[in-house]
Amino acid sequence: MLTSDEVVFLENLGRRDVAIVGGKNASLGEMVQHLSNLGISVPPGFATTANAFRRFLKGNGLDQLISETLRDHEAERISLKEAGQKIRAAIVAGDWPDGLEDAIRRAYRSLSERAGQSEIAVAVRSSATAEDLPNASFAGQQETFLNVVGEDALLSACRKCYASLYTDRAITYRKLMGFDDQLVALSVGVQKMVRSDLGGSGVMFSIDTETGFDKVVLINAAWGLGENVVQGAVTPDEIQVYKPFLERDGLVPIIEKQLGSKELKMLYAHGEHGRKVRNVPTSKAERARFVLSDAEALELARQAVTIEGHYGVPMDMEWAKDGETGKLFIVQARPETVESQRKIGVFESYSVKKHGAELVRGLAVGEKIASGQVCLVGSPEEMNRFVDGAVLVTESTDPDWVPIMKRAAAIVTDHGGRTSHAAIVSRELGVPALVGCANATELLHDQQEVTVSCAEGDVGHVYEGISELQVQEFDLKDVPETRTKVMLNMANPATAARWWRLPADGVGLARMEFVVANTVRVHPEALLHFDDLRDESARAEIDALTKGYENKADYFVDTLSLGLARIAAVAYPNPMILRMSDFKTNEYADLLGGAQFEPHEDNPMIGWRGASRYYDPAYRDGFRLECRAVRRLRDTIGFDNVMVMIPFCRTPGEADRVLEIMREEGLERGVKGLQVYVMCEIPSNVIRAEEFASRFDGFSIGSNDLTQLTLGVDRDSDRLPHLFDERDPAVEWMIRTVIRKAHDAGAKVGLCGQAPSNYPAFARVLVDAGIDSISVVPDSFLQVKKHVAQGEAE
Template sequence: MPDKQDVIFFENLRREDVALVGGKNSSLGEMVQQLGSVGIKVPIGFATTSGAFRRFIDENNLEAVIKSTLADFDSGKIDLHTAGQSIRAAIVGGDWPDEIEAAIKDAYRELSERAGQQNLSVAVRSSATAEDLPDASFAGQQETFLNVVGEDDLLTACRKCYASLFTDRAITYRNVKGFDHMQVALSVGVQQMVRSDIGGSGVMFSIDTESGFDKVVLINAAWGLGENVVQGAVTPDEFQVYKPFLDRKGVCPIIEKRLGAKEIKMIYSGQGDDKPVRNVPTSRSERSQYVLTDDEVLDLARQAATIEKHYGLAMDMEWAKDGKTGELFIVQARPETVKSRLSTGLLKSYKVGDHGPVVATGLSVGEQISTGRVCLIEDVADIDRFVDGSVLVTSTTDPDWVPVMKRASAIVTDHGGRTSHAAIVSRELGVPAIVGCGDATHVLHDQQEVTVCCAEGDEGFVYDGIAEFSVEELDLDHVPQTQTKVMLNLANPATSSRWWQLPSDGIGLARMEFVISNTIRVHPLALIHFDQIQDESVREEIETLTRGYSSKPDFFVDRLATGLSRLAAVAHPNPMILRMSDFKTNEYADLLGGRQFEPLEENPMIGWRGASRYYDPAYSDGFRLECRAVRKLREELGFDNVRLMIPFCRTPEEADRVLEVMKDEGLERGKNGLQIYVMCEVPSNVILAEEFAKRFDGFSIGSNDLTQLTLGIDRDSDKLAPIFDERHAAVVWMIQTVIKTAHECGRKVGLCGQAPSNYPEFARVLVDAGIDTVSVTPDSFLKVKAQVAAAEKQRDGKTIT
């Protein structure tokens, strides 16, 4: 066994050994010791100690060099680049003390023997004693060297790791965080290479990196070695997995799959090449397929959940897939240092108002909005010309960019995913960023005024010009308790997770048509009868959208189920009431291929919509696809908290026909706990409430349509807008009547219309009427909750007297 003062194998390390081997290596030792027996695979390896580093510094008389050089920098005699370069050169030029050199060589030989190979290919990683701390990530501060082979190359790589403790970005970061340069030591981790050069690799977090939603695992994946994902040099595949269902048998809780461009991959260089690794372009086949199978995604997610549970906090991990064996390895694990540390008592909500045209799009990082003038910098050598407060636009970033990133109002990059360097650092700095735009450096120009908007979901938008926007702070520390359940109206899966902290009682209205129009974009009948599509441009667009699916209807079912699952995940274990599609014919016609299947109607608002479509032979095949998506959502993805709601159901006989179609598709009321509600938005729903109660588990009042049809007012009419009022006595009578009748029949009633969101005081009318649930927009939730609490207090006070 090598001298433990200089070298320690991972299995002899614990997480408490940060001072001895740094955060990265102590964490690897913790996983090898404690988690290997529960399926966490970590490549074998060893670490040099902080004592070995300090002896190297002492015996080469480097402390004086470092101190004097940093003093010259602090006094302004030399610039940062000169200071860092001088220190690094002195360290790389140092000689190994004999006993440390022997210890490293002996350990390397033993590692090679364990692996059954001579001169084992290893990854050589830096591990500082002040990294991966709860309040300082030091992400990417020090160097990593891959595919290092042979004792001499290993010793050189170890010296370069030591030197990287004084890169420009590391010096700057320690100055910002207040760390004494001479108190930080560096350990080197030497780890068997996973053959991910012919496999894949990436990064994963045990929480959602944007919203902090703690019930999902976020996984990024790209072909080849993992440095490209970390550095943001590629746009990776992205997966989200719902953690609470990982142990459920027979379910596959992958709630998001996004295919990345994966433009390049890092592989081993050939013999005789000066560098051991190089980047090459990926093939068309590699770009068009996912790096991981569903089973591998779930395997990684389970490992992430296991690691998180063991450490007791949210984790940031790197993984690698061996292309020879297919095995999945965890190669790093550290605490997540941004979202998990934010206060949960205050929630900021950003809204964009009037804005200019979209000039670039990518993945949003953070949920903020920022404006400014573009400062386009393509090479880190030119960062001195960055203007404070500008929007930094560049191809990609690495730690050398940190000095200007913290001075930017926003960051926009061509490449990268949510786990890239640009994304991680922007989160830590609290600066909004849009990564993976693809063409930002081509379509944006210096001095251009832009708005960077990350407040509209997964997709971030760069708008031309300075847009209007607002910021609202929601205090979650003083939310009153209510007997009446207050739920949310949500439609957009991409923005749903930002509201996970609201103490709602579930989702009272999830609009299926939003997912269809924004995620699927194709008329369901155009997918079923694709061979009948006559417009060639429409055919080409549908072919592009459905690429990778052998069956076009399967595209509809899969994408709809996955999109809805992100909503259901935020609500779970509380219910989500999902309204089946409620497009009008003109809106259906606007979907790709829709005009060929939709009639022209003079008044679509009261035409062929809702239930009347579902059993009609002209559309029932499309409705069956919706049913199959819901069945997949409940049974395959596991979200049995989803309840269904039938809109615009005019008669009990119509209800019977719809329920029969649903039963035929495996959605039978009462089976597997399935509840089916009816929208109460047509006067006949009130007049015949007893009959509807025999067929449905509950009513959900759509106050907009009910007002429209009770007062005989087109809700879209500008002329009649002044008298369109959900608070009108006739409408209130309708609401009171259906609640009374439903309760007499043992059925619950909610209201999911806009009235309480627009008029929070309207909640008093509903509470007095005995409503069971009120569903409102997220931004009005706290106001309505307060109104409901006050109304209940007043009601109960009256009852007592």
């Protein structure tokens, strides 16, 4: 129903109405009109128009006052703070013009009647006509008022929304983005409150906010009303969902779950003045469990995909779960404004070559690195003491902080997640940030020289001192086509998505042991025999890591499969060749609880490792857990592009024993498209290549170990480096021979190692020998691709 030209119900609005009701309200109307029948639920409501705002200003004679006040500020006759206060006070004291007040009252009554209530609780949100645009988010620039009940309270909240168009941060941001104050108007959105105070709420993006990886939905969640997540007052849960598998029946394509501390929750506070909400600490039980079930996370992700598909661009959305009905609602949707604007053809990679001791860690925002002196700031009122180019360290930020955030080299906060205000604004400004650090304001001090690194994956670090940095630029416009597949070596799930734009042919080597060491952290036997564990310190740490798991072995399967899924997601639909764990005994012993289950070996490099462990009674059950993680990765999450590789398999007899255990665990070669490779790193793999080829689909040459064992040279010896050379004729003979024998038997051969990167001629030798694929670290991809193209052209 159209109440007037100044008040419009959401169902009568669409995204073409930005000039009338601002980006936020236009988007809500668009979803109500076009997406309700596709399962997108938006709370009902109405909006005041830009015309109503202009009429309010004109009726109170405020146009001239605003213009003169802003001119006085521009001429430095008054401060920004004085200008903003003067304008806001005048707006809040204004009277409603004839007819406009009555229109708002009648719309509120109609909304209440629709809900079957006399006075419905509403959220009152500001929607500027220049916000939520593809190139400017105006994140949190204007006010929101929650749990507003009654006509008089609504009218008061509307005035305050109008006034918030002239906060210090809003005036500054418009100037920064080049928007003319005279051309920006404000609409007020009034929506039925979702009882998320009894449930939860949060933010989600239809794109990875740090890398631009476009195949995931990122969801942040906290208990209670959503302001805490948006403002970064809490560290929320974080869930990533793989979009391409959402419509496949029976799959649960969640590829990351990080439990947030969720320190506070915002609740209704009936009877109080003002916003009528309050923050209370969460319980231990609430902090220890996820806000969303897996099914709810998948439902939200499907809604994100639907909304993105309708708008045709990556989207930034806010959601709320009604605690009474369990229903999920979308309460805002706007275009994502950072990653979607990035140039596709060129990207930069940052790395720290040398750094000092780690001082603080948190969630990394962006992929850059910055150094400078720490400047601890407690509140925006202290912004005059901030030094340009310093590292801003504070508990959390809100839009009042924007004037100093844009002057910072980097930003570090105690609270917040990757969808908090600090994260959103720092991305937009191109400033690296660490959020959710917990204790940065306690551990860092003013004028301390530090380096803030967001270039090492999801976890960012603050290092002591000014570090040595390296920046590489990758131009993807002229990548040559090659017959030989060039793939990537990957181990760290946290950094995998950084490389999704590389036109690689898949992941030729994914190192399981890295994920076990850095993500799982626990020896599998320590989980299987937890009650017998003698190390009390390890028991306590394992108990904390596995909280919520009745069967501690399930922690290993779940955590390992999720870590591997983030690598598989970057490769899909190309193959990911996953090497099963290839720790040496001393490395297994370093895992939590591991020392009790590992023997001491004088030479673990050629000791109890690889296939020999997998069928041994002392580790066989641990290997079964590895297999179950891979089966979950393929069958439950959905990454059937994952192939398995067995390392250090000395004899065909060992291969038979390992393959039998895999078959028992539901990983049978040839079933559901599963291919199984073997590492070629021992001379016996070459000598008996025909026998290995009858058991495996292919070989992956580990050039380091093959060189070491062919030449009898310890690759780590500081006395024999002149003898360790993958280009030695004996090693080349081994490589050419296994390629010939494998191809004769119908098996494929790849090579994973640095030699093709280090020696261009070596890449051409591999091409000449007929290698099927070469797998290298991402930094070397373009270089090796060019070497291979040259070799194929010769």
